Each structure stands twice: as structure tokens, then as C-alpha cells.
Amino acid sequence: MFAVWEPMLPTDWQRPGGSVLGRIPDARVHQYWDPSHLLAQRIAADARDPQPKQQCCVRAGILWDVAAVYPAGVQWAGQLPPAVFFNGPVVKVAGDLELALLHQQ
């Protein structure tokens, strides 16, 4: 799993510290700081069918508070592959995200 933190709110003026990163204590999670929204822009640019359309999660043209699930086997070559699950806000789609992951196993 990849957790990518990006500055979206006026209070996001510093990179995430230990207390923020500690919210995801699982060591298998790779955590990144993306102050320039590089990944959000790439995900938005590469979005295409059959990836589901998200129902929220855009602020000032930047994707955030969204979760995406990519199936095993697909590779990111020229473009990110379409996600099989793509929605947010994360706290509200946790159940659906879990189901999507179960379907991938």
C-alpha cells in the first residue's frame, strides 16, 4: 500500500511528522510526501475507462482524500493502469475499499 500525503488545506504547511505518519503504523505501507501533487496530477491525467469515476475528492483541481485499488499483475508503463476501485473520501469508503481488496484475492 502507498500512502501519499499532499498539502491540500491551509494548515498543511509542513510535511507530515511522526504523529501523522503514525496513523498508519503498518510497516508494509510506503509513505510519501508529494508537495507538488505530482502523483495526483498523474492519476487524474491517466484516468480512463474502465476505471470508476470518483464521486468527490477534487479541491482546486487537485485529487485528494481518495483511494485507488490496482489489481495484481498490471504494470505502470506509459500510463497508470485503470484502477478497479477509485473513490473517496477515504474515511467513508473504507468498507467498499476492503470489499474491493477482498475481490482481488
Add this chain to the structure above:
Amino acid sequence: MKHGEKLAPIAALVSALSCLACCLPFGIAAAVGAAGLSIFLDSVRPYLLGIAGALLLFGLWQLYRSRGTCQRRSRTGLAIFWTSALIVTSVAVVPQVVASLFAGSLPANASAHAADLSIEQFQAEFNGAADRARVIVLLSPT
């Protein structure tokens, strides 16, 4: 009991609270409340912090410029004001630390570090984990 007898204690209470509101500005407490709420309500945080700041300014004005019916500035009022100002400033400047305190825990992973994202490195890690499903979440620190 007549209505007047019922209402008299209530009127006394309102009167006492009104006096207290003058000498011990409740706007300051509201400022702390607004700032505290902003920790939990991401979407309206800027507005709540704005309200908190405005209430603090009002409290400052009450304490130092407007005497109203209070003859002198109370030490309690001053202490509450400056404590509240400290709390509101902390919530605005270091919300992550305050949120941790609210949660009743110290930073759980103080040594953790988020790597600066480069697309090439991320792409390599994404493809390196292709033997299983992968999840990407985009999040805001506060």
C-alpha cells in the same frame, strides 16, 4: 407557585451570567471551541480558525479597550485570554501535535519518515509490487 417566583431565580441567573460575560469574556471560550472543532472538521477548518481568530480579537478588545461595567481587568480574565490565545495559535500552527494530544496519545511513530515522492521511484515501487493488488491513498496531513 406564582410565575414571578419561578422566573425570579432564572432572571437572577441570567443577570449574573451577563455580568460575568462582561468581566470574563465568553468570546474567548468560544474561540477555543471553534479552534478545537477545526481539528475534527477538515472541510470547514479555515472558517472555524477565522472565527476563532475574530473571537480572540474581540476578547482582546474587551480586555484592553472596553471597560463596560467592569471597573478593572480581572487576573482570571487575563489568564483565560492568554491561555486561549496559546491554544488557538497551537491549533492553527501545529494542528498535528494538538490532534495527537486530543487523541490521548503521543506521536505513535515519531521516527517514521515520508519519502519525497518522485514519479520514477514511485513507478518502480508500484511495478515491483505487481504480484499483488496495490492500494494508493492520497491524503492531507491535517
